[in-house]
Every structure is written in C-alpha cells, then in structure tokens.
Amino acid sequence: MSSPIIAFLSTRKSAPINEMTEPGPSDEQLETMLRIASRVPDHGKLAPWRFILYRGEARLEVGKHLVALAEQHEGPLAEGRRHQEATRFSRAPLVIGVVFVPKPHPKIPDWEKFLSAGAAAMNLCLAANALGFATNWISNWYSDDPEGRRLLGLRHDERVAGFVHVGTHSGAIFERPRPDLAEIVSDYAGPTEA
Template sequence: MTSSIVDFLLKRSSVPIPELRAPAPTDSEIATLIAAASRVPDHGRLAPWRFILYRGDAREEIGRKLAALAEQREGPLPENRRNQELTRFSRAPLVIGVVSSPKESPKIPQWEMFLSGGMAAMNLMVAANALGYGTNMITNWYSDVPEGRAILGLSPQERVVGFVHIGTYEGTAPERPRPDPATLYGDYSGPWSGPWEG
C-alpha cells in the first residue's frame, strides 16, 4: 500500500489546461476533494484558507469581466489577447480557487497561514488525480491586482494561492525536466556563515 502511494506521487504531473474536458468531478467528489484539501498542517486550527468553485456559466462571466479589466488597464486588446482573457476560466469544466484567508493570531505568522493554503492546494490536486482527473494550477496577472481578486470573489485581505483547473484528461501527461533530488538536500553543517542580508 505504502509503495503504491509513493509510486503515485513520483509520477504526479500537471496536464495542459486546454486538454481538460468534461465530465468534471461530481458534487460528491468535490466534497471529497475539499475534505482531503483541508487535512493539512494548520497550526492553531485556524483554517486560514477557503475554496471557490468556478463552473457553469460563471466561467464565461468571469472571462468577460477579466477582458474588460485588461482593456481598462492596457487599452484595446488584440483579438487573440482578448480571446485569451475571455477563456481564462472556461477552458476546464471546473476551476477551484484556493484562497488564503488569514486569521488574526498572536502566535501564527501570516506567511505560515499562506503556506498552509499551498499545502491545501497540493492535497486538492493529488486527491483529484487519485480520482482519475487531470489538474493544473496557475495564478496569472489577475491574482496580483485588487480589481482582479475582487472579480474572482476575494475580499481585500485575501490572496490567491492558485486556481486549480480540473477535468477529464485522456492521454499521457507530458513529462518535463525535474531537478535531481540528490542536489536538493544535505546534512546540517552549522550556522550560515555567508553575508547576512535583511
């Protein structure tokens, strides 16, 4: 059992968003995904994240609003760029926004709450993959501007962890170069002795 889970994780990969098709996860499966996503380290039991489902006609509505916001910021858009904005959320049958929703805490720093949201996003994707769905998580320009976050349903104090695109994927996920694990770790060798910045 354990080795099969490790094998699964070693083969996990994102798939191209335009190749995600219906059917999307059912309501029951979505409930399972959210339950899995919430089982992450969460010091203080703050649940400093939430999830927004973008599906159905809402995906096209968001596209129209993002295209209008892009034109407001940049001026008239070329047709291909406008179409890109119009279809940001409609390429996959389901997009789940993972939102960092920090809570007031005298003990738990904000950055740790954000990291907990990142772990929730990863659990969400792994759970969707385990149910047989393809996934891809992105953020994009609208995550970095207050007006974009407002369009997507976030409050001013919230931030985007990622938008997880989910759907049925037929094919083999493309492999990409991965870092050599042997270069990513080593034994502790004492305090940092280089120049201190910050």
Template sequence: MLTRSSAPIKDLSEPAPNDAQIETLIKIASRVPDHGRLAPWRFIIYRGDARIRIGEKLAALAQEREGPLNEARREQELTRFSRAPLVIGVISCPKENPKIPQSEMLLSGGAAAMNLVIAANALGYKTNWITNWYSEVEEGRRILGLAPHERVVGFVHIGSFDGPVPERPRPDVSQLYSEYTGPWQG
C-alpha cells in the same frame, strides 16, 4: 506520486468531478497542518456559466489596464476559466493571531492546494495549478470573489484528460538537500 504532473489546461475536458466528489476533494484539501486550527484558507468553485462571466469581466479589466486588446489577447482572457470544466480557487484568508505568523497561514493554504491536486489525481482527474496576473490585481481578486484582505494561493483547473501528460525536466534531487553542518558561514 512520482508520476504526478500538470496536464495542459486547454486539454482538460468533461467529465469533471461531481458535487459529491468536489466535497470529498475539499475534505481532503483541508486536512493540512493548521497551527491554531484557524482554517486560514477557503475554496471557491468556478463552473458552468460562471466561468464565462468571469472571462468577460477579466477581458474588460485587461482592456482597461492595457488598452485595446487584439483578438487573440481578448480570447485569452475570455477563456481563462472556461478552458477546464472545473476550477477550484484556493484562497488565503489570514486571521489575526499573535502567535501564528501570516506566512505560516499562507503555507497552510499552499498545502491545501497541493492536497487538492493530489486528491483530484487520485480520483482519476488531471489538474493544473496556476495563479496569473489577475491574482495580483485588487480588481481581479474582487471579480473572482475574494475579499480585500484575501489572496490567491492558486486556481486548480480540473478535468478529464486522455493521453500522456507532457513531462518536463525535473531538478536534480541530489542538489536539493544537504546534511546540517552548523550555522551558515556566508
């Protein structure tokens, strides 16, 4: 797991996981802490021509929001979901529960997304987990198949990748933890 890193989406290629592998990925992704056994998340598979249709709809939405798009900007939106051969959306579907906070349900979805990334890497694929502007826009979420109460945890782009994955600077681990010394003194 110390070698895990994100591959550039534009460099992900076929082959992608097959149907049996996708089912395995979802089984692994769903084995996360889930207080109350609510399964407050679900997965949407984006592949094949659906990725092209989504791009067309996102480009139209971007143009509606921003005005006329130049060719580079239009191409960016057209290819949002078609750069990788498979995209799996991890969707937060909070449930009403008087004992379990909504934040805990969202975090369970985040754990599901991370399990999905790790599982895909374990099967030999590379991944990249993103959200992007359309995740925060009601019409964008609708285009991507979400119900009004649902939110995007992430879109995990999955495919094959040859070559070394670019490494990025990582935080100094010694600065990320401390021993407990009592209540915060501000």
C-alpha cells in the same frame, strides 16, 4: 518500496489546461476532494483558507470580467489576447480558487498560514488526481491585481493561493524535467555566513 501510493505520488503531473475536457467531478467527488484539501497542517486550527468554485456559466462571466480588466490595463486587446482572457476560466470544466484568509493570531505568522493554504491546494490536486481527474495549479496576473481579486470574489484582505483547474485528460502528459536531488539536498553544516 512497492506501494501504490508511492507509485502514484512519484508519477503525479500537471496536465495542460487547454487539453482538459468534460466530465469534471460530480458533486460527491467534489465534496471528497474538498474534504481532503482541508486535511492539511493548520497550526492553531484556524482554517486560514477557503475555496471558491468557478463552474458552469460563472466561468464565462469571469472571462468577461478579465477581458474588461485587461483592457483597462493594456487598452483595446487584439483578438488573440481577448480570447486568451475570455477563456482563462472556461478551458477546464471546473476551477477551484484556493484563497488565503488571514486570521489574526498572536503566535502564528501570516506566512505560516499562507503555507497551509498552499498545502490545501496541493492536497486538492492530489485528491482530484486520485479520483482520475487531471489538474493544473496556477495563479496568473489577476491574482496580484486588487481589482482582479475583487472580480474573482475575494475580499480585500484575502490573497490567492492558487486556481486549480480540474477536468478529464486523455492521452499522455508531458514529463517535465525534475530537480536533481544532489543539487537541492544537503546535510546541515552550521550557520551560513552573514
């Protein structure tokens, strides 16, 4: 089983966002990543997702919005909390919002369309990693907040599938424990008890 693709997939890791640096992807690399992200299972050919690019000064603007929103929820923030919210989107050179766009279809449920958006986020990570960039896919508290979603550019009916942070990482990335296959894989044994 000597395949460079299997070796690549077997060692994929998420890099800590606060350790990502410039450079981020070029426009050409970004286009490649987004094309690959769009090559996912999509029952009905609905493309129930879209991408929002947060780069340059926009990352700092998002931080100002998140500080204000966090203060609406929590009151005045301590300096550490303020810095945390202000830098949510500016730690990596690029953040790509993967947005679930519900598109009505009489036979395809929304959960299946949401899974397609999740697959787009994973393909985005893999494409960026294959181009030599580090990634980290997160959601965070503002993804579940209607005003947070609005501030991040989503429409009222859209939801966050994830924010993929992309940048350069040098050095080793910590290997986290992975599930034991014996605990998560089974042969079908018939219906479960009600």
